[in-house]
Amino acid sequence: MALPFPYIYISCPCSDASRRALTSKRSSRDVDIDRAMQDDEDTFDPRHPRSAFSLFPPEHLLYCEECHEIKCPRCVTEEINATYCPDCLFESPKVMVRGELNRCPRNCFHCPICTSQMITTSIGDPKSGPFVLNCNYCMWNTLDVGIKFDKAIGIRGQVDEMANGGKQRPATLKSPYSGQAEPARKSSLSQTPLSPGHQDEAPDAMDRSVPGAPLDATARFNALRAFYKEQITDSSATDASFPTSALDMAYSSPSSLQRIMNIYTNRDSSAKRSRQKLTIMREARTSSEGFILTTESTKVSSPSIDYDETTTASQRAFQHPSFIGNPDAVKVSELRPMPTLMRTKRSKRCATCKHILTRPDLKISSARYRIKLIALNYIPFVTIKPLPVPGGLLAPVPDGADVVLAPGKPVQFIMTLRNPLFDDASVSLGCPSVTPGRHGHRVTILCPQFRIGKNSDAWDDALNNPPDRGTLNPAAGGEQIAGKLYDQGRNWASVVLEIVPASIVRQQSAELDEDEDVIEIPIRVRLEWTVTDLDAGLERRKRDKGLDDGEDVDDGKRELSYWMVVGIGRVAC
Amino acid sequence: MSAAQPAPTSTQAPSSARPPVTLGQTTHLDPGAYVRGTHGITLGEQTLVHPRAQLVAVHGPLSIGDRCIISEKCVIGGPVATDKPSEGPEGAGRGAGGSGSDESDPVKTTIHSRVYVHANAHVLAGAVIKEAVVIEPHVTVRAGVTVGSHAKICAGVTVDRDVDDWAVVYGNGDLKRQRRRKRDQSETEHAELVETMRLKAMDKEREGTMAILKMAARTATLAKKK
Numbered sequence: 001m002a003l004p005f006p007y008i009y010i011s012c013p014c015s016d017a018s019r020r021a022l023t024s025k026r027s028s029r030d031v032d033i034d035r036a037m038q039d040d041e042d043t044f045d046p047r048h049p050r051s052a053f054s055l056f057p058p059e060h061l062l063y064c065e066e067c068h069e070i071k072c073p074r075c076v077t078e079e080i081n082a083t084y085c086p087d088c089l090f091e092s093p094k095v096m097v098r099g100e101l102n103r104c105p106r107n108c109f110h111c112p113i114c115t116s117q118m119i120t121t122s123i124g125d126p127k128s129g130p131f132v133l134n135c136n137y138c139m140w141n142t143l144d145v146g147i148k149f150d151k152a153i154g155i156r157g158q159v160d161e162m163a164n165g166g167k168q169r170p171a172t173l174k175s176p177y178s179g180q181a182e183p184a185r186k187s188s189l190s191q192t193p194l195s196p197g198h199q200d201e202a203p204d205a206m207d208r209s210v211p212g213a214p215l216d217a218t219a220r221f222n223a224l225r226a227f228y229k230e231q232i233t234d235s236s237a238t239d240a241s242f243p244t245s246a247l248d249m250a251y252s253s254p255s256s257l258q259r260i261m262n263i264y265t266n267r268d269s270s271a272k273r274s275r276q277k278l279t280i281m282r283e284a285r286t287s288s289e290g291f292i293l294t295t296e297s298t299k300v301s302s303p304s305i306d307y308d309e310t311t312t313a314s315q316r317a318f319q320h321p322s323f324i325g326n327p328d329a330v331k332v333s334e335l336r337p338m339p340t341l342m343r344t345k346r347s348k349r350c351a352t353c354k355h356i357l358t359r360p361d362l363k364i365s366s367a368r369y370r371i372k373l374i375a376l377n378y379i380p381f382v383t384i385k386p387l388p389v390p391g392g393l394l395a396p397v398p399d400g401a402d403v404v405l406a407p408g409k410p411v412q413f414i415m416t417l418r419n420p421l422f423d424d425a426s427v428s429l430g431c432p433s434v435t436p437g438r439h440g441h442r443v444t445i446l447c448p449q450f451r452i453g454k455n456s457d458a459w460d461d462a463l464n465n466p467p468d469r470g471t472l473n474p475a476a477g478g479e480q481i482a483g484k485l486y487d488q489g490r491n492w493a494s495v496v497l498e499i500v501p502a503s504i505v506r507q508q509s510a511e512l513d514e515d516e517d518v519i520e521i522p523i524r525v526r527l528e529w530t531v532t533d534l535d536a537g538l539e540r541r542k543r544d545k546g547l548d549d550g551e552d553v554d555d556g557k558r559e560l561s562y563w564m565v566v567g568i569g570r571v572a573c
Numbered sequence: 574m575s576a577a578q579p580a581p582t583s584t585q586a587p588s589s590a591r592p593p594v595t596l597g598q599t600t601h602l603d604p605g606a607y608v609r610g611t612h613g614i615t616l617g618e619q620t621l622v623h624p625r626a627q628l629v630a631v632h633g634p635l636s637i638g639d640r641c642i643i644s645e646k647c648v649i650g651g652p653v654a655t656d657k658p659s660e661g662p663e664g665a666g667r668g669a670g671g672s673g674s675d676e677s678d679p680v681k682t683t684i685h686s687r688v689y690v691h692a693n694a695h696v697l698a699g700a701v702i703k704e705a706v707v708i709e710p711h712v713t714v715r716a717g718v719t720v721g722s723h724a725k726i727c728a729g730v731t732v733d734r735d736v737d738d739w740a741v742v743y744g745n746g747d748l749k750r751q752r753r754r755k756r757d758q759s760e761t762e763h764a765e766l767v768e769t770m771r772l773k774a775m776d777k778e779r780e781g782t783m784a785i786l787k788m789a790a791r792t793a794t795l796a797k798k799k
């Protein structure tokens with residue numbers, strides 16, 4: 001795995017389907033007991049292919065105060081609060097965003113060569129221009145494609161109206177941003193079979209080959225669409241089973257699905273129909289219908305292009321979509337500056353109870369959150385380090401080198417749990433004595449049940465207790481006796497974890513699977529605590545949610561259990 | 574590095590321990606800059622050398638043209654660690670496409686006019702930097718390499734081969750683009766127009782910074798006299 005050793009992952013309970021069904025009726029005690037028993041029975045296997053989908057670093061998890069559950073990115077729903085440009089931090093109203101094609105409608109652009117942000121500079125009078133967009137990194141500017149601007153504001157509008165070379169874009173092409181957003185939303189089904197081909201030619205080459213009707217990709221798409229729609233209308237007059245609405249068919253509608261199924265099941269009739277159609281429908285023929293000869297364009301663009309003048313694959317990919325950029329650009333002079341993609345601020349809700357888990361500050365320039373219920377404020381933060389004994393493992397160095405354990409030799413680790421709650425919590429840790437998987441490593445937690453103190457004021461603690469308490473005292477603490485804590489402090493406790501790695505025997509030819517030598521220990525963590533400051537908590541929740549749940553009697557008892565996976569190191573082999 | 578502050582008394586009269594430095598009248602070599610080696614160092618007119626920049630004439634003479642900016646923590650004529658010019662000849666020998674004039678034992682390092690060397694860039698001994706080149710932070714120009722005029726070496730790139738005029742080297746040093754294509758007349762004009770604007774801005778920046786640094790240096794010497 002990607003993290004350096006030792007690492008901690010937590011399995012979100014939502015991956016357990018049976019459990020999800022049960023939690024909906026969480027008031028019943030019996031169900032809880034059933035659940036606990038069932039959970040204790042089958043050990044979580046971190047090597048199971050499914051496990052990869054439920055394991056998350058603890059930092060990525062949220063906590064729902066209504067369901068009293070950990071929430072992973074899969075069990076939250078997101079909603080967009082605001083759409084804004086990350087470069088100029090202007091918010092676009094929701095209704096405008098689609099028309100603006102999700103890109104900054106003002107002056108923000110990115111360089112088509114190196115993708116860094118561009119700035120508007122004057123190449124004449126600093127006030128009256130003319131202006132260009134300039135990339136300060138690779139020194140590309142819009143003069144390289146023959147574009148300059150009269151005004152320093154509203155660059156997006158000016159770029160949309162200008163073709164490379166500075167000429168006005170054809171009038172048939174209303175800039176997509178000024179209202180015509182249809183091509184973006186077309187389903188693939190509604191495209192006529194010929195339409196994918198039209199993207200293969202460079203528009204500017206086409207400009208030269210068809211002098212009468214200089215259509216660019218978007219205009220040609222519309223022309224082709226209109227032409228074939230007309231053709232279908234004509235043909236449907238003779239063939240009633242193929243209605244015009246087929247062109248705008250939606251996959252989701254049951255009636256269109258029915259129609260598609262009919263085409264496949266009655267093969268005879270559909271074959272007949274297609275033969276019939278062939279005689280009636282014709283293909284696009286003139287350039288006004290959106291037709292273009294590919295041979296001409298290749299003839300134009302093929303002679304002697306310097307290798308330096310060609311575009312790279314990533315540069316072409318950056319030019320998508322085709323009605324803003326030019327993904328078919330062969331030469332760098334055909335590239336277009338790309339308006340900045342908008343970003344969103346989102347809030348997250350619990351998928352089961354709709355309680356808000358995170359909500360960002362609505363001000364665009366602020367990166368803070370107004371509500372953020374992160375799981376690490378509710379579950380203990382776990383750290384692991386090797387037991388400092390002579391001849392033992394050294395503490396891991398931050399260079400990310402692997403921790404390698406010798407097979408058959410017991411190694412002790414100190415696992416420290418830090419309580420973020422303002423109430424004492426009792427913890428019980430359960431883990432299988434032998435890890436699941438092909439290589440069973442023996443694991444023992446010397447003290448599986450203990451209490452950790454509340455996360456009180458650190459100053460209170462310092463005043464009430466002598467200063468040396470809570471630090472490691474080699475005489476009293478540091479014991480490795482079963483049932484006793486290794487060490488303890490204000491809101492934390494350490495236990496010793498002993499591992500006897502199994503030796504990995506392999507045949508000469510057999511290769512190890514990737515990370516097969518990694519020791520991962522599943523540990524069931526079960527927390528119990530009682531919320532003492534219940535009134536304040538309730539009040540806060542009411543304020544957050546605007547919900548009145550007075551009738552729901554809350555005894556303040558909380559219980560949380562989850563599987564945690566500890567990656568310790570690798571076995572030497 | 575901070576321990577080895579030489580603190581020279583005057584920019585115009587180098588002390589005996591320092592290499593012979595020839596300065597233009599209007600050039601500002603900050604007293605906080607490090608100058609070392611035995612070979613000659615020549616600086617043109619209106620050039621600005623920031624404090625903590627290092628001019629190393631250990632491997633051979635150093636020549637910097639007019640109206641350059643040498644930013645802080647740059648090393649010109651390095652590497653500093655070796656006393657012998659062992660790195661120099663090796664680089665000069667393989668710089669076949671370069672100037673080819675540096676075959677003799679002391680390796681000459683040349684920076685032409687209007688070059689902007691950003692902070693923490695290293696120009697090793699034997700390199701030739703032509704007019705109006707921009708060298709961004711953390712760039713290393715290897716020995717014997719010639720960087721063509723109006724080229725730009727983007728941040729972090731190590732240049733180990735010659736760079737054409739008007740080229741931009743970016744990414745990991747493997748990406749290159751030409752700011753001006755030879756065949757295209759209008760494009761050449763455009764590129765030159767934009768370049769003029771950039772050089773104007775650079776002149777402004779240099780003059781402003783020079784005024785500030787001169788004042789700071791004067792205040793520092795006054796305070797020391799007291």
Ligand SMILES: [Zn+2]
Pocket residue numbers: 012013014015070071072073074075
């Ligand atoms: Zn989940």
Ligand SMILES: [Zn+2]
Pocket residue numbers: 085086087088089090104105106107108340
């Ligand atoms: Zn913007």
Ligand SMILES: [Zn+2]
Pocket residue numbers: 111112113114115116135136137138139140
């Ligand atoms: Zn760029």
Ligand SMILES: [Zn+2]
Pocket residue numbers: 064065066067068350351352353354355
């Ligand atoms: Zn919930």
